[in-house]
Amino acid sequence: MSDVLTVPKSRRNIEALLLVVALGVAISANLIVGLDKDNPLDSAFWTQSGVLAGLALIFHLVLRFRAKYADPVILPIVIALNGIGLAMIYRIDLANDTTVAESQFLWTSVAMAASIAVLLVFKNHRVLRRFTYISLIASAVLLLLPLTPLGLEINGARIWINVGFGTFQPGEIAKITLAIFFAGYLSTNRDLILLAGKKVGPLQLPRFKDLAPMVVAWLVSIGVLIFQRDLGSSVLFFGLFMVMIYVATSRFSWILIGLLMIIAGGFAAIQLFSHVSLRIDSWINAFDPEVFNREAGSSFQVVQGLFGLANGGLFGTGLGEGRPDLVIYANSDMIIAALGEELGLIGLFGIIMLFVLLVSRGIRTALGTRDGFGKLLACGLSFTIALQCFVVMGGVTRLIPLTGLTTPFMSAGGSSLLANWIIVAILLLISESARRPAVTGPMKDSFPDAQDFRTGSLTRQSREVSP
């Protein structure tokens, strides 16, 4: 059994309280931005605030009835992040005379509705396990879609498709379907992967045929990198598979194999693709005038982002007082630089703490749930959020090369919002099953997972006894 005690309390009232705080943060941020306008309290402000609060309320009520024991902190955190993101996008709209915030708000509504729908359609997350192989096919289709005539190439990356009323990035959804496939595949086959295979020195090497998921992961991420020129997503996919395989097997050998594959893939990518080597070059030599001023692969964007962060300093310029609009893609890839400029280091610390809490609640869910599939899925999805934050924020601060990724829940981008809100729904579903008190009396339906799990931990224990 899980070694984490579950709390047999609903905690929905705490969620309601936290939601009020989160909505307060989101709406007042929007109001402060609006104060720069002649008419800050216009109808658009009231509509947006009303719809956001209404959707949050509906979400909360759905949880009350459908997932009473779901984690109470996840939804308020996400509402706060989404709201701050909306306010910043609106603020950059005001500077650039654009209307991105409107569509972002629309996408927020769609994403929240989709998230609610997931909660309503799926009684619990274990149903998703039935879609293990369908998810694999769906992932392949989603990832290949941009390469079909439907696909669009924007700024050299072919990761979008045209869906009539706008563009959509299917890779974002593939993140979820791939997580489902891996959770399903690994929870079913982990015994085989664990026990079969040769032992070389301290490392228990897997059998070649059990390497399949690893190879798929590697192929997918390299394929994305080659055909779609999307460095960020390929790092993200690879990280997702790595963490899920590691969690499934608890074997360090898999990490080692994975790292070797990353090194091989990365080295090949630098050699083969000019855009990858340019990225690396503009990361290391960002302040070289030649690199700064060149046409392709210039460090202009990252350096401008750094200037913005520096301008914000410790306390920030205050919302509406800085010049985040000087940075290219200030409302999407570079939204962290915009937030850092106007809210300062202190504001970003707050935002990052929200992400840390969110990821921690997801991990807590993984620890608390009783089935291997749920553990893998919750852990994989939570870790993906952390990794995505690391890749984008590390890129903006020049800790690692800058890759085009969205900041979850904050950056402008409908597909990213939709995918992340669906992840929220899945995490809430898993947390519901993790926190729901054990059913007394006859179980309504039995799950082999629980059995799986018990043998799983026994296996681990026996391994520990006789290595």
Add this chain to the structure above:
Amino acid sequence: MNQAIRSAWLVALAMFTLVLGSLTFVQFFEAEALSDNDWNNRSLLQDFGKNRGSILVDGRAIAESVPSNDEFNYQRVYNEPNLYAHLTGFYSLANGATHLESVMADELSGTSDELFYDRIVQLFSGAQVQGASVELTIDPEIQQLAWDLIPDGQQGSIVVMEPATGNILAMVSKPSYDPNLLAGHDTSIVLQNLEELSSVPGLSPYFNPATESLVAPGSVFKLVVAAAALESGDFDDESVIPNPAVLDLPGTDVGLPNFVNGGCASQTTANLEFALEQSCNTPFAQIAWDLGAEAVLEQAQDFGFGETFGIPVRVEASQFPEAPSEPELAQSAIGQFDVRVTPLQMAMVNAAIANDGVLMKPNLIKALRAPDLERISAPEPEVMSESMSVDTSNQLTDWMVNVVNNGTARAAAIPGVEVAGKTGTAEVSGQGDNAWFTGFAPADNPEVVVSIVMQNVDIATGGQLTSPSGKQLIEAVLNK
């Protein structure tokens, strides 16, 4: 499995910690270096969006920020642009800022330490940060008069100053320009305007002629040599110096002549009073030989030569050649050869003589005012150097009064007021002469110093544009 999940969580925490560390590095430790980076135009752009303080003259704004309907929110506007252009300078997006707009940038934009308290108040009251206003010592009537006294098309500068405080009452130069042409937000138009302005002879928007142009002083420099002579103790009012019409310059085949049509020819010897009165060249050349170049240079430095400083606009260092040969020293003694002064420098020489030998640092700033017009600070008069003894200054004053009463500066005389003055004409090879008048009044209790230079003129025109103008300016100040 749970152990692995915990490890994954630790990895996630480690990644967030790395990001927090990296952010702290960028936003805290590196923030200043990044903000100072040459590629970072943020502070300039941000200042443009600020309500910058005004530059005030007698309560009226000669430069102010008015709301504009573009992305910068404010437009810098110069009222009476040509009259004050060389003082205010300009504040542009593409070409930076000059003169007061540049040297007082911290105060005008509100980032100066003196405004810290106001910034805190504005932070908490939510009011937009507003810069301080800078009030100048300029008297608008004197400034206007000085402007009118330089004919359009004539290149020249006038400085009017209070000797006891160093406060500048007027500082004008022509040709001038309209800084509004360079303060626009459309960079391409500004660049075109800048190019056109730069093609005007004698004009640069980056350069204030009254404090930065180095011109040959001619005979007004004799005041410095006379001061050096008295300070040396080797000369006094009874010293008699040979006054040949032409002085042979050793090692050359040219001589140094007195002015052919002047009064010098009436005497073959001269005391210092007469030599100054008629501005005789040959006695001063011999005095300089007696004193040595070192002594003249030291006296010049006591008047501020060789020093670049700010009033707060930049003042170029006036020059006296180091280690000149004998013929060069003779030429230098009468303000020729490589002697170069700013118009302000000659005002400073006169101010030191007028103020009992004490040179006060010239100053343009009367007060710094907070956005609510409350006076934040006002600079105190500052002693720049002790240029000479009181006796020397009194003696020089007497001789300069004599120059106005009986000598070359008679056109500066004012009935009922003792005016001290000295004229000068410097020959500049390749163009017309520089005509000078410098002086102060009243001689017994000086209230005003003027320094006038008209460049590239013939002697007759130069005479009309200098001493009579000095008289008008002195009268205007004394009648206040």
